[in-house]
Amino acid sequence: MTVLKRCTALVGVLAALTGPALAEDISVTVWAGGSNDSDSYRIDAIAMAADILEREAAILGEELNITVEGRRDFSGWEEFKQSVTLASEAGTAPTIVVTSHLDIAPWSQAGYIVPVEDYVDLDAWPLTDVYPNLMEIASFDGIQWGIPQDAESRPFFFWRETLEKLGYSEDDIDALPEKVAAGEYTLADMLADATRAVEEGIVEEGYGFYPRNNNGPDYAQFYQSFGGELLDPESGKLIFDRQAMTDFYQFFVDAAEAGVVRRTHLGMDGNQWYREVANGKAAFWHGGTWHYGRYETEGNDDFWGTIQFSLIPQGNENGRPNTITHPLVYLVMDQEDDRIEEVAAQLVAIATEPRINTLHAIQSNHLAVAQSQADIDLYRSSRWASEATEVLLGSANSQPNHLNYGAFSEAMYRGLEAAWTGSQSVEEAVAEVEAQLTTTIGDALIVR
Amino acid sequence: MSSRWLGVGFLAPALVAVLFFFLLPVVMTVMFSFTNMTTATGITGGEYLLSKSRLRQLEAEGVSEETVERLESAGYQITEQGLAALAEEFGEDRADELREDYMGESFTARRDLERVLRNLNDDPIRRTRDRKAAADLFAVTILDERFPTEPAFRDALTESGIDPADHDALVKTAYTGWTWTTDNFKLLFELPATLRYAMNTAIYVVFTLAFNVGFGLFLAISTFYLPQHLANTFRTIWFLPRILPPVMYVLMWKWFTWDTGFISTVLSVFGVTPINWMTESALNAWTVVVLINGFVGASLGMILFSSAIKAIPLSMLYASEVDGAYRWDQIRYIILPQLRWPVLFMTSYQTLSLLTSFEYILLSTEGGPGGSTTTWALAAYTTALRNYGGNLEYGFGAAYALVLVIIGIILSVLYLRFFNFKELVAKPRIEQ
Numbered sequence: 061m062t063v064l065k066r067c068t069a070l071v072g073v074l075a076a077l078t079g080p081a082l083a084e085d086i087s088v089t090v091w092a093g094g095s096n097d098s099d100s101y102r103i104d105a106i107a108m109a110a111d112i113l114e115r116e117a118a119i120l121g122e123e124l125n126i127t128v129e130g131r132r133d134f135s136g137w138e139e140f141k142q143s144v145t146l147a148s149e150a151g152t153a154p155t156i157v158v159t160s161h162l163d164i165a166p167w168s169q170a171g172y173i174v175p176v177e178d179y180v181d182l183d184a185w186p187l188t189d190v191y192p193n194l195m196e197i198a199s200f201d202g203i204q205w206g207i208p209q210d211a212e213s214r215p216f217f218f219w220r221e222t223l224e225k226l227g228y229s230e231d232d233i234d235a236l237p238e239k240v241a242a243g244e245y246t247l248a249d250m251l252a253d254a255t256r257a258v259e260e261g262i263v264e265e266g267y268g269f270y271p272r273n274n275n276g277p278d279y280a281q282f283y284q285s286f287g288g289e290l291l292d293p294e295s296g297k298l299i300f301d302r303q304a305m306t307d308f309y310q311f312f313v314d315a316a317e318a319g320v321v322r323r324t325h326l327g328m329d330g331n332q333w334y335r336e337v338a339n340g341k342a343a344f345w346h347g348g349t350w351h352y353g354r355y356e357t358e359g360n361d362d363f364w365g366t367i368q369f370s371l372i373p374q375g376n377e378n379g380r381p382n383t384i385t386h387p388l389v390y391l392v393m394d395q396e397d398d399r400i401e402e403v404a405a406q407l408v409a410i411a412t413e414p415r416i417n418t419l420h421a422i423q424s425n426h427l428a429v430a431q432s433q434a435d436i437d438l439y440r441s442s443r444w445a446s447e448a449t450e451v452l453l454g455s456a457n458s459q460p461n462h463l464n465y466g467a468f469s470e471a472m473y474r475g476l477e478a479a480w481t482g483s484q485s486v487e488e489a490v491a492e493v494e495a496q497l498t499t500t501i502g503d504a505l506i507v508r
Numbered sequence: 509m510s511s512r513w514l515g516v517g518f519l520a521p522a523l524v525a526v527l528f529f530f531l532l533p534v535v536m537t538v539m540f541s542f543t544n545m546t547t548a549t550g551i552t553g554g555e556y557l558l559s560k561s562r563l564r565q566l567e568a569e570g571v572s573e574e575t576v577e578r579l580e581s582a583g584y585q586i587t588e589q590g591l592a593a594l595a596e597e598f599g600e601d602r603a604d605e606l607r608e609d610y611m612g613e614s615f616t617a618r619r620d621l622e623r624v625l626r627n628l629n630d631d632p633i634r635r636t637r638d639r640k641a642a643a644d645l646f647a648v649t650i651l652d653e654r655f656p657t658e659p660a661f662r663d664a665l666t667e668s669g670i671d672p673a674d675h676d677a678l679v680k681t682a683y684t685g686w687t688w689t690t691d692n693f694k695l696l697f698e699l700p701a702t703l704r705y706a707m708n709t710a711i712y713v714v715f716t717l718a719f720n721v722g723f724g725l726f727l728a729i730s731t732f733y734l735p736q737h738l739a740n741t742f743r744t745i746w747f748l749p750r751i752l753p754p755v756m757y758v759l760m761w762k763w764f765t766w767d768t769g770f771i772s773t774v775l776s777v778f779g780v781t782p783i784n785w786m787t788e789s790a791l792n793a794w795t796v797v798v799l800i801n802g803f804v805g806a807s808l809g810m811i812l813f814s815s816a817i818k819a820i821p822l823s824m825l826y827a828s829e830v831d832g833a834y835r836w837d838q839i840r841y842i843i844l845p846q847l848r849w850p851v852l853f854m855t856s857y858q859t860l861s862l863l864t865s866f867e868y869i870l871l872s873t874e875g876g877p878g879g880s881t882t883t884w885a886l887a888a889y890t891t892a893l894r895n896y897g898g899n900l901e902y903g904f905g906a907a908y909a910l911v912l913v914i915i916g917i918i919l920s921v922l923y924l925r926f927f928n929f930k931e932l933v934a935k936p937r938i939e940q
Contacts, residue, residue: 138894141547145900149551166548166899169684171555171654181636183623201560202617203652265781266767275896296561322767324784327874332768402637459897463548466897470890474879483790483878492700499698503565 083123086403092158093140094388095132098353101420102158102209102388103130109410113403126403144393148172153393155404158209161389164200165463173391177204179405186413189430191453198389200461206389207408210417210426212349213385213452214278216240216250218368222343225262226253237370237451240381247285247311247375250344254320257343268320270342271312273328275473277386277459278346283308283472284457287378290468291460292506298460298468300497301508302490305472307376309479309486316480326477334358346372349452352444353425364443371455385456387429421445427453464501471496534913540906541693545686547900554685555654556661562681563651569681575674582649582668583616590646598642601630618643655682692907701879701887709884711794712801712869713862719802720858721851724809729839731810732817746810749803758871761800762786786873790880793873797881800868809854816850817843849927856923860916884912 088110092102110126117124131154134140141163147153153172167173180187182204187195194208223233239245254268272278280290288304291297315321322328337345338358355363371381390408395401411417414433421428422442427449433439440446459465475493478484484492497505545551558579566576586606595603605628615621621643625633633639650668655661658679665675696702727746731739749757764770765785772782786796820842828838866886869875875882875890882890885908892905 137896141898141900142893145547160898162896163898166546169548169557169559170550171684172550177619178640179636181622181626181639182619183626184636201652203559296564322784324767324787324877327787327876328784329762329766463899466895466899467901469897470895477876478878481787481877481880483880495700499695 083125084399085125085127086400087127087129088156088400088404088407089154090128090130090156090158091134091140091144091154092130092132093134093144093160094137095158098424099132099420101416101423103128103132105411105416105420106130106156106407108416109407112410113406124403126407128407145170145172148393151396153395155393155395155400156408157391157393158388159391161197161206161208161387161461162459162465164198164205164389164391165461165465167391168200168203168205169463171394173205174394174401175203175205176207176390176392176405176408179392179402180207180409186430187409189414189432190412191429191431193456193458194385194387194429197385197387197458197461206391207412208387208429209390210420210424211385211387211429211453211456212426213383213448213456214281214346214348214372215369215383215448215452216346216372217337217344217351218370219340219343220366220368221340222257222262223253223368225260226257233368236368240370240373241451241455243374243381245370245373247282247373250373251311251315251318251320254315254343255318258319263341263343265319266322266325267336267342268318268344269315270333270337270345271321271325272346273326273330273333275470277384277469278348279473279476280459280469281346281372281382281384282311282375284382284384285372285375285379286311287376287380290465291462295506296462297504297506298462298464298501299506299508300468300494302494303508304378305475305490305493306486307378309476309489311375312476312480313482313486316482323481326480340366349427349444349448350425352448369448369451371452381455383452383456385427385453385458387458462504464504467501468497468505471500537906537909537913540903541910542688542690543686543903543906544689544691545901545903545906547898547902549684549686551686551902554683555656556658556679556682557654557684558651558678558682560651565681566677569677571674571677571681572671575670575678578668578670579649579651581614581616582651583614584618584621584643584646585614585648586610586612586646587648593645594642597645598633598638599631602628602633605630614648615646618647621646654684686903689903692904695904696907696911701882704879705882705884705887708880708882709863712797712881712883713859715794715798716801716805716862717855717858719798720805720809721854723802723806724854725813725847725851727806727810728813728817729843731814732843733835743810743814746803747807750807754867754871757804758800758868761796761872765796787877790877793877793881797869797873800872801862801865804868805858805862809858812850812854813847816847820846852923852927856919856927859919863916863919864912884908888912 088106090103090106092099095102107128107130110128114124114126134143137160140159144153144157144159145167148167148170164173168175182188182195187207190208191211194211195204198204198206198208218233218236220233223236224230236245250269257263258265258268280288283301283304284290286304286307288301288308289299292299312321316323316325334351334354335358336342337347338355338360352363355367360366371383374381390411392401392404392408395404412429414428414430414436417429418433418436418439420426421433422438422445425444427445428434428439434446434449459469462468471493475484475489478492479486479489494507498507563576563580566579567573591603591607591611594606606624610624615624618640622639625639625642633642648668650664653664655664661679661682662675665678666672670678727743731742734742752760762769766772767782767784769785771785772780776782785792787793824842825838828842833841864885866883866889869881869883869886870889873881875886888905888908891901891908893900895901
């Protein structure tokens with residue numbers, strides 16, 4: 061009896077093994093940081109890619125079942141980054157994450173992520189179609205760790221009506237982006253215009269220039285406007301440029317002293333900030349390309365009739381007009397089973413195909429990652445996406461992928477805040493940031 | 509079972525809680541603070557990895573130029589050994605073609621070799637996965653390869669023919685995990701901001717504590733003399749700051765103090781320019797921070813002091829009235845002396861909790877303006893857990909935290925000695 065049972069069981073097992081032989085179940089989890097409803101395609105694109113990959117496998121006679129689960133309900137970047145790192149330490153990391161490219165340096169050293177280049181062909185479409193500078197941003201130490209998920213850039217904005225009241229003709233305003241790009245309209249000109257706008261009562265005091273209310277890549281743009289360089293490509297070290305830092309801080313201090321921006325501006329409520337800039341309370345401000353959609357939800361449905369945009373103007377003769385792009389990237393997390401990493405990397409590559417990525421770009425007001433997206437009707441039909449790509453993306457650079465860039469950026473912002481609020485003089489603030497950086501990351505820093 | 513074991517059994521949950529929620533975090537803080545642990549080093553340990561940026565550091569570490577050169581240029585080489593392996597897995601024809609065209613050549617990047625394999629004339633390797641596997645057969649480089657253990661890494665170095673004199677330095681540079689160090693404490697002393705954080709903490713603790721205890725006492729005594737239902741109503745109102753979720757509570761302060769808020773709106777009627785009353789100056793910020801925390805702490809004081817006052821036999825108060833005492837005399841000579849222990853308890857408890865609390869500061873001023881309300885605990889938090897650029901400094905943050913732990917333990921011991929803990933937990937004298 062027992063023998064019979066055993067035989068039956070054996071037959072059963074053999075039948076199961078030899079049946080539809082290659083059924084393979086793979087479960088993929090995608091965690092997306094800094095994502096709200098309009099960013100749903102960060103996850104949905106992977107699900108669409110899974111469908112395609114399954115069909116491709118089926119044609120080859122393999123049964124591949126991929127289940128994709130997504131998560132983007134993080135309260136903010138802090139929670140997201142802590143969740144990802146702790147999950148990695150605990151061995152329960154998600155398969156794919158969508159995060160800032162700045163995470164590549166620390167996460168690659170920690171072994172949390174694996175290079176996508178181990179699994180995908182970088183010399184084949186669609187990856188050959190991705191803008192080379194964006195691919196570069198998703199690499200570190202000569203290795204392609206990730207694939208850009210979206211692109212954006214951080215333009216300078218002008219309220220047209222205010223400019224008109226300051227005496228600009230419509231043609232002048234239309235020509236502004238070119239003048240900015242040519243270095244003919246500088247931050248000093250902007251400050252003069254903003255001061256006049258406040259003095260003449262066109263805007264209220266503190267609303268001449270309305271910068272970002274908290275730390276972010278945006279402030280590095282002003283450092284660059286005054287001649288600062290973030291990274292020395294030769295040595296791979298970060299650069300602290302004393303003169304550029306001083307000029308950059310001084311510009312904000314001057315603006316505060318002229319009553320153009322409030323001394324207490326930093327730390328203000330983000331929602332209030334959006335509401336005010338969207339409705340013309342401020343003369344000049346800067347933000348991100350995704351603000352386009354936000355302005356509409358804040359009640360401004362005539363962006364083109366009310367707002368002009370350009371690169372961040374040059375600060376002085378040392379600097380240049382510029383803009384920083386801070387793309388999010390798809391990264392594949394280290395898994396016990398390499399096959400899951402492989403499938404994940406392939407999904408990421410498929411999700412980068414122009415049509416799929418365009419869904420995200422247009423839904424979330426981001427810019428394309430690949431050149432041929434410009435030829436897709438959906439993309440072309442968005443005036444914002446097309447013009448922003450044209451005016452901004454060509455001149456965009458990024459913050460460096462460097463282990464110590466986080467410390468650099470935090471210190472730079474804290475110094476700016478200290479000078480801006482008047483709790484330190486510009487010289488004191490610059491000296492303290494320099495002292496702090498040379499003490500903490502001296503080996504990886506060049507002081508000019 | 510003896511009653512002693514029964515006692516231990518009953519205490520067990522508390523002991524476990526103390527172990528896990530107090531002792532373990534303290535032990536871990538001490539451990540972390542003597543490491544250079546960051547996001548990049550990971551928490552659970554490291555591996556051995558030579559990357560391009562690490563190669564750049566090698567010469568500074570005293571590794572010979574020849575070794576650096578050798579490591580850098582190794583790459584992928586077309587050798588007989590590799591070709592034999594290729595022939596076995598991917599066929600003789602492909603191996604032959606590669607031998608003919610590329611024998612002895614080397615490629616610094618795998619990608620270049622992959623391109624060759626992709627473009628073989630006769631029969632290119634078509635699948636990406638196969639191409640990568642085929643290219644790996646020719647790898648002689650150990651760059652960008654992770655070795656899980658030191659012996660494995662040393663073996664690889666030996667195999668690559670690296671001068672053994674350089675092995676130790678290479679092992680040291682290649683290690684990706686954290687190491688023990690006392691540098692964090694040196695840094696604490698060297699950084700210009702440290703002293704400011706310490707001063708800020710002192711200001712924060714002293715003023716908030718004074719407000720907590722003073723206002724708590726005021727509320728307890730003033731409500732004591734009110735009719736019962738009125739007193740309860742007032743106590744409930746003053747309890748609100750504590751029971752409101754911190755985010756809501758601070759949001760209400762923002763609505764109250766910001767330039768678009770209540771104060772500015774009311775004052776603008778009288779022609780005062782709206783300003784941000786919370787962050788206009790360091791003085792403003794401190795006032796708001798002390799009040800926000802003070803009202804939360806005062807409600808606890810109020811409850812404790814109120815119950816202590818209620819424990820005073822009413823007969824004593826009646827007797828004092830017969831003797832002609834005014835309210836003030838009652839407070840001065842009967843109530844306050846009886847409140848000595850609750851006040852001491854509140855003082856010590858609040859000092860310790862204020863030293864480490866930063867959540868209301870983070871939510872309101874974020875340590876500003878210009879870092880003027882950044883306390884030690886907030887600095888520890890931002891260092892260890894908050895960094896836009898991604899590399900969190902767990903070790904250095906723990907060093908900040910450890911200083912607080914030490915101060916806290918010293919203060920606790922002092923409080924216990926000065927306030928004579930045994931007396932503090934003795935039966936109330938009133939009931940004796």
